[in-house]
Amino acid sequence: MSEPLDRRFTQFLLESQALKFGDFTLKSGRRSPYFINAGAFNDGRKIATLGAFYAEKIQAEIVNGHLSTRIDTIFGPAYKGIPLAVATSIALELNHGSTVGYTFDRKEKKDHGDGGTMVGKPLEDGMNVLLVDDVMTAGTAVREVVPKLKAQADINIVGLILSVDRMEKTKDSNLSAVQDVSREFGFGVYAIANVKEIFAAGRELTNDEGEPYVNDEIAQAADAYLTQYGA
Template sequence: MTYKEEFIKFMVDSGVLTFGEFTLKSGRKAPYFINCGNYKTGAQLSRLGGFYADCIKENGIEAETLFGPAYKGIPLAVAAVTSLADKYGIDCCYCFDRKEAKDHGEGGMFVGKKLEDGEKVVIIDDVMTSGKALRESLPKLKSAADVNVTAMVITVDRMEKSLDGELSAVEQAYKDFGVKVYSIVNINDIIKAIEDGIVPGTEYLESMKEYRKMYGVG
């Protein structure tokens, strides 16, 4: 299996990717659901970090520091930066933000690498629904230093129109901020994995394709 196929199977085995009928926050009725909160063991987090590292390596993403937005992005960035070193010998730094600036000790908004002008930073997050994490992270990062945000890496691109436009969250992020968002897999990869028998879910194929026709982009 390719690393993308392995990742889709990993999501299903971990209970992160499930099929059925789900009402999303947007109000849309979707035939699949992704709940990254179901990653909860050390082994799962270690494997997840490896898939982030594979995506960064395969796409030739330039990174000196991986940034994990608080709170969900923190363990993801730590797992990814560790796997980059272990799997590929790429020794990056990492940092994450606090929800509130610390006013004692070393102080400041960030923990980990002290950001510098021109530093190549990659943002690590789970999924992108509205682009909120990127929208909030960029001014925080820029307030610390004039960093170069080279990319954002997420687990799954749903390739879905936003509620108020024809672009997906990933496309909108590039249009608004010039930041390219890479995903380990996208919804087309998931559909193909079902078709190829990598994961179960053939009974949901038609509804997934219909959902794509109705809300999909790309």
């Protein structure tokens, strides 16, 4: 494909109205002039397209030598990670001929039927597990889920694929959340696009009225936010 992955992904975010501009309070408590709404991927076409982007990023990182060529299952943390894991697994099969399982967790342990806290491909010792999540701001979800996975089996977490890296420093360091998680857990974290790439593309891409999605006012607000919180 002629256009870079991050630019194509930015166009998809904008056309899906998943990238919003305004005044948003994040889980971290920070007030942000932009927000990525994973809930906007709410039909079959959008979630299939999103899965295809994840699968493409995974294949690119395998080619780059950053990810293992053997991935046994894709793990997505409940709830937003569930459709990501399923859609990515499907896209890897259909678009890349790679058969990979999917696994996700339950918020509460099930005490009837098949029981347990995990759904999908069972975790077993020695398995290579790739995590998927939507947007990383502080890395809280990863810190919650890694111990749960390690408690299930002696697995190898080979990496984490995100849709967007917000490139924000943590509250306790000058490292970005991506850098901090990678340092803490020892696996690479790779985003389909980061916010700088998204805003650069958004200034060039135009809406139906021929106007850039990211105008000067939006760009200035984003730059000010990253000046304060960016890593």
